[in-house]
Amino acid sequence: MAFSLFNFGKSESNDAKKKVVDVKLDQIVPNRYQPRQVFDKDGIQELAQTIDEHGLLQPIVLREYEAAKYEIIAGERRFRAMKLLKWETAPAIIEKMSDHEAASLALVENLQRSQLSPVEEAQAYRRLMDLNHLTQATLAKGMGKSQSFVANKLRLLKLIKPVQTAILDHRISERHGRAMLDLDEKQQRDMLMKVVNNRLTVRQTEDEVAKELGRPLPSEVAKQKAAARKRELSAIAPEAELAMTTPTPTPASQPKAKKGKKRRTKAKPAKQINDARLALNTIKKSIKLATDSGFTVTTTENDNDQVYQLVIEIPKKQ
Incomplete structure (x- = not known):
């Protein structure tokens, strides 16, 4: 492939040796392949306070995509914090790279450094695979993940958009979404409303999905397995x-208490x-x-x- 996923950050001179320059904030635009779709406002505010008190400890990384126009490769949260502080310029390192390289590096940077939602992570994996013509196995190896981990994340993209959005907005969890994967589009839409409106747990959601598909209820299957396990242990x-x-039997040789006198014996569990x-x-x-x-x-x-x-x-x- 034209761009090696495994050579990111392995250039002859690293960021620490590269020249840091000041770039005007109004000349900088976010990366179009930024996987993060939702930015925590409170988190950006906290980052802005830290930068205001201690300065920017690490410059952002940009590339010049046209004359005096720069695209963010790494550091969009820092960029947003500096805008919040109304800085005019941002300390930055300028990298030379193609559109293809810039997009891939931005995705990898965010996957490695940001706490992305499960859906954002899945979308980033899919974009990396498409950009670099990677198999799941090759991508997983390059990211230091197991192939099953990557495959399970990618399965989330089979969910309809409203369900993906609900995961992005933290209205439901990733496990809620996984429970709906076998449903068709209409069933997913109806199940999403039921989960959100009734605040169903993951297990309750799994049971509702099983009812919809005419399958045994996972909660009942779990009870049966637990009961079978208990019987197995009882047999052993x-x-x-x-x-x-x-109670331990009293030895026959032990003298009996005399009549008329009560003998108090302390329990010895x-x-x-x-x-x-x-x-x-x-x-x-x-x-x-x-x-x-x-x-x-x-x-x-x-x-x-x-x-x-x-x-x-x-x-x-x-």
Whole structure:
């Protein structure tokens, strides 16, 4: 391809060595390939205050697209902040590059530095692919992302414009949008109204989409999986909670309290919970479940002053 995505910023002399010049703000225009569509006014105001107090720490990067006319390559937020401060000129570095290079570099700069919305990010990926004839795999490698990450972002562009705009405006989340991907245009439009008006959660949205498409409800599927998992765990090991609440039998040798005198005994839950016999009893119940299920299990038990020893043998061939 004519312009290498992977050579951005690898020129012979970097920005720190390039000459910084003052360019009049009224000679500067935003980059037409700027992926950010929504600028946070409060964020720009805060940036303006910082620049006013400490100065501009990093010059913006421009290119001269015609005589005395400059297009922003990197630094549109700084440019907007300087306009807010009513500066007449902006410290800038002038780069020489073609329209193609300028567009690609502006997209990459913003993808790497800006907190773009999911839709803005997807649009930037699509423009980079179109400008440089890139595959998803090549783009992902150049951006340091997985191919599945890029593919999932690009899928958002299949949503109708009103849904994309709702994500841009933070009225719904990216996950809300993903839930609507299998709907047709009319269904997406109706679902968007339902989500916004009723303030549906992502899970509620997924359920509503499933109803629309005649599919099992994700919430019910999740409950069934959780119940199946609980049954599976119960089959492997009995519920420890029930075992832990079973009181330890009083030894027969323990003297009984005399009649007429009440003997107060403090509860010792810690002793019950940490009693090794409880653990041994739980293991034995698991062994019984295995034998009841048809497995051949042989155990050898040894009890000495220090430990309970239990050897379990299960033949590989049943």
